[in-house]
Amino acid sequence: xxxxxxxxxxxxxxxxxxxxxxxxxxxxxxxxxxxxxxxxxxxxxxxxxxxxxxxxxxxxxxxxxxxxxxxxxxxxxxxxxxxxxxxxxxxxxxxxxxxxxxxxxxxxxxxxxxxxxxxxxxxxxxxxxxxxxxxxxxxxxxxxxxxxxxxxxxxxxxxxxxxxxxxxxxxxxxxxxxxxxxxxxxxxxxxxxxxxxxxxxxxxxxxxxxxxxxxxxxxxxxxxxxxxxxxxxxxxxxxxxxxxxxx
Ligand code: ZN
Numbered sequence: 001x002x003x004x005x006x007x008x009x010x011x012x013x014x015x016x017x018x019x020x021x022x023x024x025x026x027x028x029x030x031x032x033x034x035x036x037x038x039x040x041x042x043x044x045x046x047x048x049x050x051x052x053x054x055x056x057x058x059x060x061x062x063x064x065x066x067x068x069x070x071x072x073x074x075x076x077x078x079x080x081x082x083x084x085x086x087x088x089x090x091x092x093x094x095x096x097x098x099x100x101x102x103x104x105x106x107x108x109x110x111x112x113x114x115x116x117x118x119x120x121x122x123x124x125x126x127x128x129x130x131x132x133x134x135x136x137x138x139x140x141x142x143x144x145x146x147x148x149x150x151x152x153x154x155x156x157x158x159x160x161x162x163x164x165x166x167x168x169x170x171x172x173x174x175x176x177x178x179x180x181x182x183x184x185x186x187x188x189x190x191x192x193x194x195x196x197x198x199x200x201x202x203x204x205x206x207x208x209x210x211x212x213x214x215x216x217x218x219x220x221x222x223x224x225x226x227x228x229x230x231x232x233x234x235x236x237x238x239x240x241x242x243x244x245x246x247x
Pocket of ligand 1: 202203204205206207217218219220221222223224225
């Protein structure tokens, strides 16, 4: 984990209601004295994730003393302009497949660039100076707007554009999905892992009828597969390794 944050920094977490952004919310609550959340309704097929947000916010603050006092307002912005821009398996009822350029058609071009731009505008209005996002370029779907260099460049552009120093923090950037479960465990122990397992939403197909060991979902879409694989790897790491008996 990075060193303790300077006193007084105020954070805005891009909070979708999924596993990664919930882990980031706990990470921010553990570091910053004031934390607000922002969510985006862009007509995503897995819109059920937005319904998870309020429950997660109300329950996460009970996990550690002091977190309730740190958690500030929630903001939900309507950005259905992304849906107007064209078909993606994330917003339209089309089968998930790989495009000619090698990216999955769940890629929504410009999505994270737009989200961070809107978050920076809100941060300007609200006097917040750290933006926290759950993007990762480890164990990911290959989206170019999740990459570290994209977000480093964006940090510079946004700070210049509002003429205030903004820091973009991405605590999961170099963590795989198993590491993300481990980070949640470090931050909030077994109760946070259980909250993430049962109350966050990841499945692209909006399926929440079956509870698996790793959480709710169809178990087949790319998002479910990544989440399930990471959970299994994390659980396997927790098992004590048998020691060789000295001969
Ligand atoms: Zn799924």
